[in-house]
Amino acid sequence: MPDDTWDAEVAARYDTPGTGMFAPEVLGPTVDRLAALAGGGRALELAIGTGRVAVPLAGRGVPVAGIELSQPMVDQLRTKVDDATVPVVLGDMATVRAPGVFSLVYLVFNTISNLLTQAEQVACFRNAARHLEPGGRFVIELWVPQLRVLPPGVRATVWHDEPGYLGLDTYDVVEQHVVSHHVHFDDGRDARLFRSAHRYVWPAELDLMAQLAGFERESRHADWTGGEFTAESTSHVSVYRLTERAA
Numbered sequence: 001m002p003d004d005t006w007d008a009e010v011a012a013r014y015d016t017p018g019t020g021m022f023a024p025e026v027l028g029p030t031v032d033r034l035a036a037l038a039g040g041g042r043a044l045e046l047a048i049g050t051g052r053v054a055v056p057l058a059g060r061g062v063p064v065a066g067i068e069l070s071q072p073m074v075d076q077l078r079t080k081v082d083d084a085t086v087p088v089v090l091g092d093m094a095t096v097r098a099p100g101v102f103s104l105v106y107l108v109f110n111t112i113s114n115l116l117t118q119a120e121q122v123a124c125f126r127n128a129a130r131h132l133e134p135g136g137r138f139v140i141e142l143w144v145p146q147l148r149v150l151p152p153g154v155r156a157t158v159w160h161d162e163p164g165y166l167g168l169d170t171y172d173v174v175e176q177h178v179v180s181h182h183v184h185f186d187d188g189r190d191a192r193l194f195r196s197a198h199r200y201v202w203p204a205e206l207d208l209m210a211q212l213a214g215f216e217r218e219s220r221h222a223d224w225t226g227g228e229f230t231a232e233s234t235s236h237v238s239v240y241r242l243t244e245r246a247a
């Protein structure tokens, strides 16, 4: 795996206005819920990317700041809003401190899984806690690992299949790692491949990480509109509340 996953080429293609993760039916409920959870305070987005969520949230009057590892992703964000509107600190969301105190920290679109070790993921919870006022909330949107679809001996799944696109995952169940392969193609022989490496996390493991950082779980839903989280849910939105300062 290359370590420049979020390079200028990927950043330039990231936004898909009106469709996919930018579709109003996806983004609208996300922004509505986060605005309500901010409760009139300041919000911090870990891994803010090109501002898919932060820009509309700021447009709703919520003061938003960000932390982001990739300069090319921030360059795309800067085509939409300036630094005074959405300030961003460049660096690792597991360690970097953004100025100020927040009522809400959020980390969406499965991005905690971009941290490839359990230690880094725990550090990310602790870093979220460092930014929050007492009683503040940390919101995570994350997929549920789909290990039930892996028969013994099989280590890859196709999770999306449509004309011109295949999405497949390869699993290393010893290391708890997944590489997602996004293959775009047309009628010719050439295809374009985007790959991203993840450490998958079980919901219960996420709760334990939260506990280590001084949080307790306030809610878990299947989506941003408050759908019930069940055994069949493939994703979840989990809200944690800071109850104490972790040691």
Ligand SMILES: C[S@@+](CC[C@H](N)C(=O)[O-])C[C@H]1O[C@@H](n2cnc3c(N)ncnc32)[C@H](O)[C@@H]1O
Pocket: 006, 046, 047, 048, 049, 050, 051, 052, 053, 067, 068, 069, 070, 073, 091, 092, 093, 094, 108, 109, 111, 114, 115
């Ligand atoms: C799937 S995108 C999500 C971007 C944005 N949050 C959104 O919802 O559209 C993942 C983002 O995480 C960033 N990222 C990955 N690892 C990171 C880390 N350790 N610290 C900060 N940002 C990171 C990438 O650069 C990329 O912008």
